[in-house]
Amino acid sequence: MKKAVIFDLDGTLANTIESITFCGNRALARFGFPSYGEEEYKYFVGDGAAELIRRALIRAGDDGLKHFDEVFGEYLRLFKKDCMYHVRPYEGIVPLLDALKEKGIRIAVLSNKPHANSVSVVEMLFGKGYFDRIQGQEEHIPRKPDPAGAYEIAKGFGLCAGDFLYVGDTGVDMRTGKAAGMRTIGVLWGFRDRKELEENQADEIVERPEEILSLI
Numbered sequence: 210m211k212k213a214v215i216f217d218l219d220g221t222l223a224n225t226i227e228s229i230t231f232c233g234n235r236a237l238a239r240f241g242f243p244s245y246g247e248e249e250y251k252y253f254v255g256d257g258a259a260e261l262i263r264r265a266l267i268r269a270g271d272d273g274l275k276h277f278d279e280v281f282g283e284y285l286r287l288f289k290k291d292c293m294y295h296v297r298p299y300e301g302i303v304p305l306l307d308a309l310k311e312k313g314i315r316i317a318v319l320s321n322k323p324h325a326n327s328v329s330v331v332e333m334l335f336g337k338g339y340f341d342r343i344q345g346q347e348e349h350i351p352r353k354p355d356p357a358g359a360y361e362i363a364k365g366f367g368l369c370a371g372d373f374l375y376v377g378d379t380g381v382d383m384r385t386g387k388a389a390g391m392r393t394i395g396v397l398w399g400f401r402d403r404k405e406l407e408e409n410q411a412d413e414i415v416e417r418p419e420e421i422l423s424l425i
Contacts, residue, residue: 210425211314211372211373211374211392211424211425212314212315212366212368212372212373213314213315213316213317213341213362213363213366213368213372213373213374214309214314214315214316214317214373214374214375214376214421214425215317215318215319215359215362215373215374215375215376215386215391216316216317216318216319216376216377217318217319217320217376217377217378217379217382217399218318218319218320218322218327218330218331219254219255219320219322219399219400220251220254220255220377220378220379220396220399220400220401221299221376221377221378221382221396221399222298222299222302222318222331222334223296223297223298223299223302223330223334224296224297224298224299225292225296225330226247226250226251226254226400227247227294227295227296228288228291228292228293228294228295228296229250229253229254229261229288230245230246230247230250231291231294231295232284232287232288232291232292232294233245233250233253233261233262233265233284235283235287236262236280236281236283236284236287237265237266237269237280239280239283240276240279240280240283242265242266242269242271242276242280243269245265245268249268251400251401252264252400252401253265253268254400255321255379255380255381255400255401256321256352256353256381257321257322257346257352258281258284258285258288258321258322258323259281261284262277262280262281262284263277265280266280285323288326289326292326292329292330293329293330293333296330296333296334297334298334298335299398299399299418300418301417301418301419302418303335304418304419305418305419305421305422306335306339308419308422309422309425312425314425315341315342315366315368316340316341317340317341317342317343317344317362317366318331318340318342318343318344319344319353319358319359319362319385320343320344320345320346321345321346321352321353321381322345322346323345323346323347324343324344324345324346324347325345326345327343327344327345327346328343328345331343341366342362342365342366344358344361344362353381353382353384353385354381354382354384354385354388355385355388356385356388356389356390358385359373359375359385359386359388359389359391360389363389370389370390370391371390371391373389373391373392374391374392374393374394374421374424374425375389375391375392375393375394376393376394376396376421377393377394377395377396377399378395378396378397378398378399378400378401378406379399379400379401379405379406380401380405380406380408380409382395383395383406383409383410383411384409387409387410392412392413392424393410393411393412393413394411394412394413394414394415394421394424395407395409395411395413395414395415396414396415396416396418397414397415397416398416398417398418
């Protein structure tokens with residue numbers, strides 16, 4: 210039986226694509242760049258805010274990223290204010306988390322969002338202290354797929370990699386869990402598809418949150 214579960218945030222625990230799209234498009238528009246739809250943002254996200262803006266600018270034709278600093282700065286300013294715009298947990302997530310906690314299984318979040326944003330979003334959605342650990346991107350912890358954040362969580366829990374499930378919706382998540390030596394669970398309600406999860410060697414793929422309980 211596993212003793213802990215690490216969850217990705219965007220596209221796994223919470224549907225955050227509206228907030229990302231809302232802030233991204235306003236930042237782009239301020240400097241004369243076009244807007245994009247949620248489906249496009251699902252492929253801009255996954256590797257941190259800086260990479261999201263790089264991908265959006267390259268898509269808009271700024272291959273040299275001449276406007277990166279100003280657009281990225283504007284995005285961070287907007288996102289700090291509107292990171293909860295229409296954000297909500299996916300259906301079935303809260304019952305899953307409650308069931309894990311009742312079993313004594315520790316739960317953590319590992320996100321490529323900046324750490325302060327990660328903590329803010331998780332605590333506003335689920336309450337302060339609900340998760341045993343929240344780890345966002347910090348200067349001393351490289352962003353996923355580097356396994357440093359997963360290692361940090363395991364160390365803090367006093368557990369080994371084999372005690373964990375690692376749950377996420379993207380290839381980046383699957384590579385992170387694999388690199389950390391954890392069993393990986395890909396979810397299909399998030400931002401990416403089955404093909405991406407399979408190509409990145411997900412150990413299991415689930416369609417509904419409650420299926421994760423049978424994998425503990």
